Amino acid sequence: MRKRTLKRSLTGFWWFTLAFLYLPLAVVALFSFNASNSAARFTGFSWRWYERLLGNEEILSAFANSMVLAIVSSVIALVVGCLIGYGMYRHRHRKLGWLIVLIYLPIVLPDIVFGISEMAFFVQVHRLTGFLQPGLGTMIIAHVTFQIPFVALIVYSRFVGLDPTLFEAAKDLYATPTKRVIHFMLPTIKPALISAFFLSFTLSVDDFVISFFTAGPESATLPIYIWGAIKKGVSPEINAIATLMIAAVAIVAVISLIFSRRRQA
Amino acid sequence: MTINKSALALSIGAALLAGSAQAQENKLYLFNWTEYMDPEIIEAFEAKHDVEVVQNYFNSLPEMLSKLQAGGVSQYDIIVPSNYYVPRLIKTGLVQPLDKSKIPNFDNLMDQFKDPIFDPGAEYTAAYQWGTTGLVYNSETFPNAPKSWSLLFDPEVNPEHPFALMGDGQVNLGGACAYLGHGYDCTDPEGWKEAARLLIETKNRETFSGFSDGTPQLQQLARGVTHAGLTYNGDYLYFKEEDPETFASLQFMIPDEGAEMWVDSMMITAEAPNPDLAHQFIDFILDAEVGAQLSNFNYYASPNAAAEPYLDEVLTQPPVQPSEADMERLRFTPSLEGESLQVFQQLWSEVQSR
Amino acid sequence: MSYAGVIPSARSRAMVRESRHLLLTVAPGAIWIIIFLVLPSAYLMGVAFMTNGPYGLPEMPLSLGSFERLAGFGFLGWSPGNLYTLLRSLWQTLVSTGLVVLVAYPIAYYISTCREKWRPIMLLLVVVPSWTNQVIRTFGWMNLLAPGTPLSSLAEGLGLIAPNMGLYPSNFAVTLGLVYNFLPFMVLPLYAAFEKLDTAQVEAAQDLYASPVRAFWHAVFPQTLPGLLAGVVLVAIPAFGMYVIPELLGGGKGMMLGNLVASQFSGGANWPLGAAGAILMLIATFIGLYAMRRIGKRLGGGEEVVI
Numbered sequence: 001m002r003k004r005t006l007k008r009s010l011t012g013f014w015w016f017t018l019a020f021l022y023l024p025l026a027v028v029a030l031f032s033f034n035a036s037n038s039a040a041r042f043t044g045f046s047w048r049w050y051e052r053l054l055g056n057e058e059i060l061s062a063f064a065n066s067m068v069l070a071i072v073s074s075v076i077a078l079v080v081g082c083l084i085g086y087g088m089y090r091h092r093h094r095k096l097g098w099l100i101v102l103i104y105l106p107i108v109l110p111d112i113v114f115g116i117s118e119m120a121f122f123v124q125v126h127r128l129t130g131f132l133q134p135g136l137g138t139m140i141i142a143h144v145t146f147q148i149p150f151v152a153l154i155v156y157s158r159f160v161g162l163d164p165t166l167f168e169a170a171k172d173l174y175a176t177p178t179k180r181v182i183h184f185m186l187p188t189i190k191p192a193l194i195s196a197f198f199l200s201f202t203l204s205v206d207d208f209v210i211s212f213f214t215a216g217p218e219s220a221t222l223p224i225y226i227w228g229a230i231k232k233g234v235s236p237e238i239n240a241i242a243t244l245m246i247a248a249v250a251i252v253a254v255i256s257l258i259f260s261r262r263r264q265a
Numbered sequence: 266m267t268i269n270k271s272a273l274a275l276s277i278g279a280a281l282l283a284g285s286a287q288a289q290e291n292k293l294y295l296f297n298w299t300e301y302m303d304p305e306i307i308e309a310f311e312a313k314h315d316v317e318v319v320q321n322y323f324n325s326l327p328e329m330l331s332k333l334q335a336g337g338v339s340q341y342d343i344i345v346p347s348n349y350y351v352p353r354l355i356k357t358g359l360v361q362p363l364d365k366s367k368i369p370n371f372d373n374l375m376d377q378f379k380d381p382i383f384d385p386g387a388e389y390t391a392a393y394q395w396g397t398t399g400l401v402y403n404s405e406t407f408p409n410a411p412k413s414w415s416l417l418f419d420p421e422v423n424p425e426h427p428f429a430l431m432g433d434g435q436v437n438l439g440g441a442c443a444y445l446g447h448g449y450d451c452t453d454p455e456g457w458k459e460a461a462r463l464l465i466e467t468k469n470r471e472t473f474s475g476f477s478d479g480t481p482q483l484q485q486l487a488r489g490v491t492h493a494g495l496t497y498n499g500d501y502l503y504f505k506e507e508d509p510e511t512f513a514s515l516q517f518m519i520p521d522e523g524a525e526m527w528v529d530s531m532m533i534t535a536e537a538p539n540p541d542l543a544h545q546f547i548d549f550i551l552d553a554e555v556g557a558q559l560s561n562f563n564y565y566a567s568p569n570a571a572a573e574p575y576l577d578e579v580l581t582q583p584p585v586q587p588s589e590a591d592m593e594r595l596r597f598t599p600s601l602e603g604e605s606l607q608v609f610q611q612l613w614s615e616v617q618s619r
Numbered sequence: 620m621s622y623a624g625v626i627p628s629a630r631s632r633a634m635v636r637e638s639r640h641l642l643l644t645v646a647p648g649a650i651w652i653i654i655f656l657v658l659p660s661a662y663l664m665g666v667a668f669m670t671n672g673p674y675g676l677p678e679m680p681l682s683l684g685s686f687e688r689l690a691g692f693g694f695l696g697w698s699p700g701n702l703y704t705l706l707r708s709l710w711q712t713l714v715s716t717g718l719v720v721l722v723a724y725p726i727a728y729y730i731s732t733c734r735e736k737w738r739p740i741m742l743l744l745v746v747v748p749s750w751t752n753q754v755i756r757t758f759g760w761m762n763l764l765a766p767g768t769p770l771s772s773l774a775e776g777l778g779l780i781a782p783n784m785g786l787y788p789s790n791f792a793v794t795l796g797l798v799y800n801f802l803p804f805m806v807l808p809l810y811a812a813f814e815k816l817d818t819a820q821v822e823a824a825q826d827l828y829a830s831p832v833r834a835f836w837h838a839v840f841p842q843t844l845p846g847l848l849a850g851v852v853l854v855a856i857p858a859f860g861m862y863v864i865p866e867l868l869g870g871g872k873g874m875m876l877g878n879l880v881a882s883q884f885s886g887g888a889n890w891p892l893g894a895a896g897a898i899l900m901l902i903a904t905f906i907g908l909y910a911m912r913r914i915g916k917r918l919g920g921g922e923e924v925v926i
Contacts, residue, residue, distance in 0.1 A: 010729040014741075017726055021748045021802070024759025031762060037488065037508070041767075080648045087644030091637070099645060102652050108904060109660070110860025112877045113897045116884055120666060120894075121659030123336050134336040145655045148648050208754050209862055213884070217294050217321045217340050223752045230758055230867065231324050232299050233481025239762075242755040249750045253743055260739060327886040334676060335884070357674045426783050427766060430871075458695070468871055471781045475788045475870030490766055490785070603673050604694070610675070610888050611693040617882070618700035618874050 025246050032239035049240040059241060061218075062225040065136060066205065069221060073143035074200035078193065080144070081151025081200075086185075088152065089159035103149045115213035118142050122214065135216030142214045143207065147200040154199065158192035198256075291316045293542045296332070296341040298529070299324055299480055300500065301394075303562035310549050316542060324478040325432045326350045333359050339536035342543040345393050347527045348383040349435065349598040355389055356602065360532045362388045367544035370551035373571035381528060383600060390530035391547045392568035394499070394560065397587055397595055398436055398479065398525040401486060401501055402493040405514045414444035414520045416493050418467055426492035427474040429482050430467070434613030435598050436495065436525060437464055437476075443522040450523075450596040452605060461612040465619050476617070487511045498584040499565035506564070517584050519591045526587075526595035528568065667894035675883075677890045685891035689899065701879065705899075708876040711790070712859045715797035719805045719854050720847065722798070727809035727846075731816070742810065749803045757796055757867045764792050764868075788870020796864040801857070805850035812846025841918065848915045856907060860900050876900055 035044035053059055084103070088096060106114070118141075122132045132138055170184040186193070208223040215224055222245065229238045293310075295302075299322040307318050323329040326347055333344070338359050346354060354360045365371055371379075371391060378392040400417065402410050406426050415422045417430065418441065430437045441460035442451040451457065467473060474491050482494040483504050498517055505512035531550065533543045549555055557575030560567040566585050567576060579585065587595060601609055667685055669677035691697050730741045748756065764770060766785030774780045786792055816839065824838030825831070862877035869875075876896060883893025 007732070010725055010732075013725055014729050017722060017802075018744060020799070021745065024756060024763050024799070025748060025751065027762050028755070028759045037511075080651060083644045084648035087641055090644070091641045094641070099649060102649055102657070106652060106656055108856060108908060109656070110857065110877065110900055110904060112860050112862045112881055113660070113663070113900055114656070116880065116893065116897060117659035117663040118655070119335050119884065120890065121662045123334070124662065126336055126339075133340065135340075141655050145652060148652060152648065202750055206750065206752055208752060213335070216336065217296070218319055223754045226752070226758070227754050228322065230754070230761075231478070231481060232322075233477070233484030238758060242751075242758060245755060246751050249747060253747045253750070257740065257743060327888070331885045353674060357676075425781065427785075472784060473871070474784075475872075488765075492783070606673065607671070608694045611688075611695060611698075614879075614882070614888070615695075615698050615700040617871065618704040618879065 028239050029243045029246060031236065032243040034236060034239075037236055049236045052237055053240050053244075058220075059222075059225060062220050062222045065219055066221040066223075069136060069139055069143060069211070069219075070201050070204040073140045073147060073204050074197050076140070077144045077147030077151050077200050078197050081148040081196065082155050082189075082193065084148065084152040085155025086159065088156045092160075103152055106146045106149050111207075111209040114146065115142070115210040118145075118210070119213040133216065134214060134219075136219040138214045138216070139211055139219055139221075142210050143204045146207075146210065147203055150199050150203065151196040154192050154196040155189060158189050162188065293318045293343070293539060293546055294321070294341045294537075295319065295546070296321045296323065296329065296337065296344045298322065298345060300503065301345070301529075301563060303559055306550070306555060306558060306562075309555070310546060313549070314542070314545060318546075324480060327433060330354075333534065338534050339538065341534050342537040342539050343546060344532050344534060345529050346532060347529050347598070348381065349527075349600040351383045351390055351530065351532070352600045353602065353606075354532065355384070359535055360389050361535050361537070361540070363391060363533065363547070364544060367541070368548045368551065370548045370553075370571075373551050373553055373556065373569050375568055375570045378528070378568040381530075383528075383597070384530070389532055391532075391551060393529045393531050393550065394563060394565035395526070395528040395568055396565045397498045397519060397584070397591075398431075398495060398527065399498060399517055399519045399584070400493065400524075401483065401496045401515055401517050403486060403489075403514055404516045406492040410493075410516070410518070412518055412521050414440055414522050416520075417495075418444045418463060420470055420472075423472070423493060425472060427472050427490065428493040429474050429485060429491045429495070430464075430476050431482075431495045432476045432478040434616065435601070435609065437616075438609070438613065439525060439596075439598055440495070440520075441467075443520065443524065446522070448523060448596065449525060450599050452599050452601075454608060457608065457612055461616055464616045468616065469619070483515075486515055497565075498587075499563050502564035502579065502585065519584070519587060519594065521594065523594040523596055525598050526592075527598065663894050663897055666891055667898050669891050671889050671891045675889050677894075685889070685895040688889070688892050689895045704874050704876055704879050707790075707874065708859055711794060711797060711861075711865075711873075711875060712855050715794050715801065715858055716851060716855045718794070718798045719801050720850070723802060723805035723809055723850065724843075724847075727806050727813050730806075730810055731813035742807070745806050746803045749800070753800060753863055754867075756800060757864055760792065760796050760799065761787055761867060763787075764795075787868055788872065790869065790873045792868040792870075793865050793873040793875075796868045797858050797861065800861075800864060801854040804853040808846040808849040808853065809843060810846075812843040816842055844918050845915065848911050852908065852911050856904050859903060859907070 030042065032049055033045050033047070034042050035046040035048070084099075088099065118138070119134075122134060122138050125132045126134075166184075166188070170180050174180040174183055208227065211221055212224055212227065215221070220228070222241065226238055226241060293316055295318055297320060302320065307320070310316075311318055321341065323332065326349075329344060329346060330350065330353070333341070333354075344360075368391065374392055379387050381387060381390065381392070384390045400414070402416055404410065407416065407423070410416055411422065417423070417428055431440075438457060438460050439449045439451070441463045442456055443449040445456070445459055445463060447453070447456035447460070451460075468476075474485070477485065479496045480500050482491070482496050483500055485491045486494060487504065487508065496517070501515070501517045505515070531547050533540055533547075537543050550559065551569060553569065553571035554575055556567055556569035556572035560569075560572065560580055561575075561577045564579065564585060566580060567573070583591070666677045668681045668683070670680060670682045670684055671688075672678040689701055691699060691701050726745070730738055733741060762768070764785055764787035766783060768785065771780070771785040774786055775782055775784070780786060780789075820842070821834070821838045824834040828834045828837060860877045861875060862881050865873040865875045865878050876899070880893045880896040880900065883889045883896065
């Protein structure tokens, strides 16, 4: 009897929490269709804020920057992080404490310290050498830096989960290390690679602070554009862009759900 | 094969290091206030010189300065700072002198802008627009608003409606100084301390809604989030024109205790990627008709004498051209350096954190 | 002689090969992190020990001036502003982490009691909002809590806030934003802990202790502790250094340490002071991590604490 009330109140709490989680996003979506420029009253349905977005070159280029940044940085981080992950596994019996510390550093460093160190450093290097001018290049460098550890840890834990005798078998089966990598290693860790790439991509899209401090004049990403728009006070247009981003995330979520369902079945 | 691969890797690395967005010959990088440029002027300039103008925006002068310090000095060609940041930019070597021989239209400027006190001889600056920073309030909420800073600083005048102050601390401190009778442009430490104390009291009032910059404050007022705040005369008119219904109840006012008058000027950064094009752009803006077009779009007073015949009527009357009585009470925000700048920074950071 | 020499040299050749392998796999990433994170951080720490120039940029000679400023000493004598900011950061971190635990604990438990096929979907539902950018999430709360919105009117009707004011901007809005932002980071590790829960032990405890509260305290809670600690690390550290949320929802009253640091750079005010603030933040972070490890170890769950 008491168990049932507990279960019931937990169910209630679950729905309440879901409402808490989705209410702000729903409000953004709702007001993106508001006919008037009011954050408090919904006065009627209209597409006008979306119409304003179309043909806004700044938003389109911000979107392109976000995509280039996320994809390029994730690819680089995947290669570099994958190597570390494997190295950590293969040499796990050695004392690699310094490496562990190094890999956890980007994870535990507060965003703001991360972003500001990079900015101050890039400025100084650029002043001395002419390299590392703030722009998409510096943003990619910064993003790769915080993506590497996540890729390395995912790949490492995949290797740890494997049966060690598999490696021996692969050694007998394939003569050269290159063949071993192509025919055994990569196919085995494919799920880890996919989820590592996915996580890197998400981290990149989710980042604002580090991008903000390493960006240049032509490399504003969507979050930076939205930040600027909030600071400028133009609300309804932000609702529209944000709604598009929320919709994109929702689509990705549904796809990943179907994907995992299929794998289970 | 391996050579190809390493060459590829090297070139990717080099591209990353050098920054893919290297400035090109035919691009002009303009770093300007938000909502401060007629897109048609940009299009006309692009067509005339067959170039591309890349615009970036800032909402406040501290923001602009920090972007310059963070590498912008070699990435933007033209910046448009206000008078009180001009000496600072010159002394830190972030800007370069103008070559007047490349700006024949410089003569179009009114005499007082050819020799401003913040840049004697106008060696570095070419005036862009000038205007005032005043109070803006909802006249339905405050039907009998006094022509005074007390609307913001006196809890008895505004006991229960949300209001905002400026993001740039110098304007707030000046306003508090004016309200306390030290004058808007006071710089003596005692006056400042008293003003800072008033600001701390004010920001801790229940109805204080935050520090935000001049342009967004108008949006907040329009949306009913705040009922009083600070903004620029031209932005007020610009948005009023865009949305007359909402702005019918919003009023702009220059308080009798004195307020800010400012001049925004075009300057060329010290390591501008394209200084020649930058000079051409300045010359283009100083053209009589373009100068008038700019002011007609912005609703700010033009420093361009030659532009006068082309100006809209609204630009010749208040609030664009303040009344003579108001004009006498307007002051420049003092340009700070050395110890006084540091004292100000400390006071302002104290206000923000308490 | 020749015989004796062969074996060690073969072994040492193998060791060289192994070391080269280690170098080839680990070096690119390690060098990347060293050049692009360790060096920048070291440079920033160096900046903290430089003198603040007349226009806010670091200059020689070295000095401890920025630390004195951080402690509140300046031209005007001692002032408590920075102390307020530090205390506010600690308070917000404490309150929001506590609230996150209070919400996440029952949620994680509830998910673990639901049918297995629903669990991935439920977890996904919790996580999906955090895939949108934090600027957007925070902007959503700005809309929701602004003056005149239903929530604000309700709070006004209940007499919780002054008339005409909204729930945003305020310190309350900052707390709410933090809780919202970090909830998924707590639910995931807690769920992992609940999933592994040894039910036999729980049932034994239910027989042993009469009251469910004591059964929970002695059988369930210790088992979820590793997940809880991992969650606290994942929530408290980023919350302490938060920049976006206080900036957008605090309205000038909610300044936290992250904002103090950022404003020294983004306001062109005082780089050495900002760098000194960053060092303070790092120290607090590492103390926090160390404390969590110690607590975890003492309570027996040390092995499983993530960091």
